[in-house]
Amino acid sequence: DQQVKQNSPSLSVQEGRISILNCDYTNSMFDYFLWYKKYPAEGPTFLISISSIKDKNEDGRFTVFLNKSAKHLSLHIVPSQPGDSAVYFCAAPDTGSQGNLIFGKGTKLSVKP
Amino acid sequence: DVKVTQSSRYLVKRTGEKVFLECVQDMDHENMFWYRQDPGLGLRLIYFSYDVKMKEKGDIPEGYSVSREKKERFSLILESASTNQTSMYLCAAGLAIRKLFFGSGTQLSVL
Numbered sequence: 702d703q704q705v706k707q708n709s710p711s712l713s714v715q716e717g718r719i720s721i722l723n724c725d726y727t728n729s730m731f732d733y734f735l736w737y738k739k740y741p742a743e744g745p746t747f748l749i750s751i752s753s754i755k756d757k758n759e760d761g762r763f764t765v766f767l768n769k770s771a772k773h774l775s776l777h778i779v780p781s782q783p784g785d786s787a788v789y790f791c792a793a794p795d796t797g798s799q800g801n802l803i804f805g806k807g808t809k810l811s812v813k814p
Numbered sequence: 815d816v817k818v819t820q821s822s823r824y825l826v827k828r829t830g831e832k833v834f835l836e837c838v839q840d841m842d843h844e845n846m847f848w849y850r851q852d853p854g855l856g857l858r859l860i861y862f863s864y865d866v867k868m869k870e871k872g873d874i875p876e877g878y879s880v881s882r883e884k885k886e887r888f889s890l891i892l893e894s895a896s897t898n899q900t901s902m903y904l905c906a907a908g909l910a911i912r913k914l915f916f917g918s919g920t921q922l923s924v925l
Contacts, residue, residue, distance in 0.1 A: 710854070733912055744818070744904050744916030745857070790856060794911050801872060802911055804849075806856035 837905030
């Protein structure tokens with residue numbers, strides 16, 4: 702049973718427009734969420750996070766929104782750039798294990814010039 | 815930032831071989847992790863370690879073991895490689911689970 706779900710395997714956006722990547726979760730005990738970005742043949746890199754006590758966190762072109770009642774979070778990239786083309790993973794710390802991050806399956810973003 | 819180095823970018827092994835994947839971090843972080851990434855499945859945790867000689871099973875430990883004799887080094891061992899272990903293997907390290915630093919990955923092919 703997936704606790705963190707990214708239902709869109711891929712997303713294509715025009716350069717300069719907004720990219721919105723979505724993530725749903727089932728465990729209301731999650732207290733923190735993270736987004737990682739992964740280029741081909743490289744390891745994931747931390748992008749942005751949000752605590753469950755907030756509903757928004759912003760870092761430059763990247764903003765994460767959290768809707769606890771809907772158990773939904775989204776990553777907005779504005780404006781999108783070709784260098785943003787990568788796979789984006791949503792993740793949350795496992796409440797049952799102190800050492801585990803639960804990852805979604807990822808969304809591949811393609812930003813076209 | 816932490817530098818996490820995985821010894822090989824690409825490996826090709828035969829079924830039944832014993833395979834060692836090595837990972838070294840340069841920042842004295844307690845926590846180290848081994849994940850595998852497969853298309854359409856995301857990242858799945860194999861094992862993690864929160865201290866020297868300590869290890870915990872993740873979600874998919876079957877067919878794997880680990881070794882952590884020194885704080886900076888965390889090894890993943892495939893006792894008898896099988897074709898279903900063909901995957902991208904990612905090592906990570908961090909002070910806290912909330913910010914992990916990943917290596918570049920090892921693409922393992924088992925023939």
